[in-house]
Amino acid sequence: xxxxxxxxxxxxxxxxxxxxxxxxxxxxxxxxxxxxxxxxxxxxxxxxxxxxxxxxxxxxxxxxxxxxxxxxxxxxxxxxxxxxxxxxxxxxxxxxxxxxxxxxxxxxxxxxxxxxxxxxxxxxxxxx
Amino acid sequence: xxxxxxxxxxxxxxxxxxxxxxxxxxxxxxxxxxxxxxxxxxxxxxxxxxxxxxxxxxxxxxxxxxxxxxxxxxxxxxxxxxxxxxxxxxxxxxxxxxxxxxxxxxxxxxxxxxxxxxxxxxxxxxxxxxxxx
Numbered sequence: 001x002x003x004x005x006x007x008x009x010x011x012x013x014x015x016x017x018x019x020x021x022x023x024x025x026x027x028x029x030x031x032x033x034x035x036x037x038x039x040x041x042x043x044x045x046x047x048x049x050x051x052x053x054x055x056x057x058x059x060x061x062x063x064x065x066x067x068x069x070x071x072x073x074x075x076x077x078x079x080x081x082x083x084x085x086x087x088x089x090x091x092x093x094x095x096x097x098x099x100x101x102x103x104x105x106x107x108x109x110x111x112x113x114x115x116x117x118x119x120x121x122x123x124x125x126x127x128x
Numbered sequence: 129x130x131x132x133x134x135x136x137x138x139x140x141x142x143x144x145x146x147x148x149x150x151x152x153x154x155x156x157x158x159x160x161x162x163x164x165x166x167x168x169x170x171x172x173x174x175x176x177x178x179x180x181x182x183x184x185x186x187x188x189x190x191x192x193x194x195x196x197x198x199x200x201x202x203x204x205x206x207x208x209x210x211x212x213x214x215x216x217x218x219x220x221x222x223x224x225x226x227x228x229x230x231x232x233x234x235x236x237x238x239x240x241x242x243x244x245x246x247x248x249x250x251x252x253x254x255x256x257x258x259x260x261x
Contacts, residue, residue, distance in 0.1 A: 001145070028144070029173040030137040059162070061169045062232040063137075090162050097238050098231050 001059065003031035005038055009047065018049045024056030027064030036067045043071060048080035055086035060094050129192040133172075135180035140172035143190045147201070154194050156260065163239030164199060164258055170232035171203050171212070171254060179207025179252060198241075201256040210252055211245045212236070 004024040010016050019042055027035060042050075050071060054060075072082040087095065129150045133139040144165050151161035168190070180186040188205040212233060236243065242257040 001141070026141075028137075028141055028169055029176070030141045033137075059165070061166055061173065062235060063169075063173055065231060090159070094166070094235065097235055 001026035003027055003034055005035060007038060007042060016046055019047045020051045020053055022053040026059040027057060028059060028061045029063040032063040032067045039071045043074050048075065048078055050075060050082045052084045053086055054084060054091055057091055060091050065098060131190045132187055133190060134184045135176045135182060135186045135188060136184045137176060140169060140176055143172055144169050147192055150192050156199065160258060160260060164201065167236045167239045167256055168201055170236050174232060175203060175205045175207065179205045179210060197261050198257055198259045203254045204251050206250050207252060209247050212254060213243050213245045
């Protein structure tokens with residue numbers, strides 16, 4: 001089964017730090033390198049916050065998780081964040097199995113993510 | 129269902145798709161079938177990457193069979209001896225670039241009821257069993 005990747009980034013200097021990666025299909029041993037390549041290009045830029053929208057993702061294996069973990073590692077190095085929305089039950093279950101991956105935030109939907117990011121921004125501003 | 133596959137990720141997924149087709153024909157519940165597909169993908173990935181070194185000239189075999197109320201998946205490769213069933217999760221979390229091995233095995237354990245390994249001549253033989261009831 002193929003993997004379809006759609007990446008959206010903002011145009012202004014501020015919004016360019018956030019990107020949404022929509023995945024559809026299967027993120028597996030055969031398709032994970034496609035995502036790895038696209039994320040490498042994306043993370044060569046100023047992106048600090050990466051939102052994975054997994055509404056249309058039907059299959060994910062450890063090969064796909066490895067790519068996501070690699071992106072998370074690069075984001076963490078620049079004080080960034082990887083977050084996930086719209087996980088289907090079978091995808092959520094795999095995330096639960098590897099729940100010990102620290103630094104990954106999972107949200108029910110975009111509203112919940114927005115609330116989290118706003119709180120995170122407030123905390124950051126208060127800390128500076 | 130029996131297949132001989134080249135040691136490539138694409139061939140692993142060809143086996144996964146064949147398993148899904150087999151399972152649908154056998155009316156295996158979707159949730160169980162998804163777990164078996166994931167377990168096969170992880171084991172196939174392990175064989176291609178670690179046992180056969182991503183050498184597409186090398187081959188491995190997959191057989192899937194239904195026995196009344198259980199599904200059996202057998203994988204055979206001629207790589208170095210490796211007993212997956214003896215693998216223990218590292219005390220510390222796996223490195224970000226080593227998830228395919230460590231975390232993959234956790235996933236296989238989660239979605240199967242029995243994992244048996246034996247060395248038969250120069251072959252690794254891995255048997256996965258999942259009960260349908």
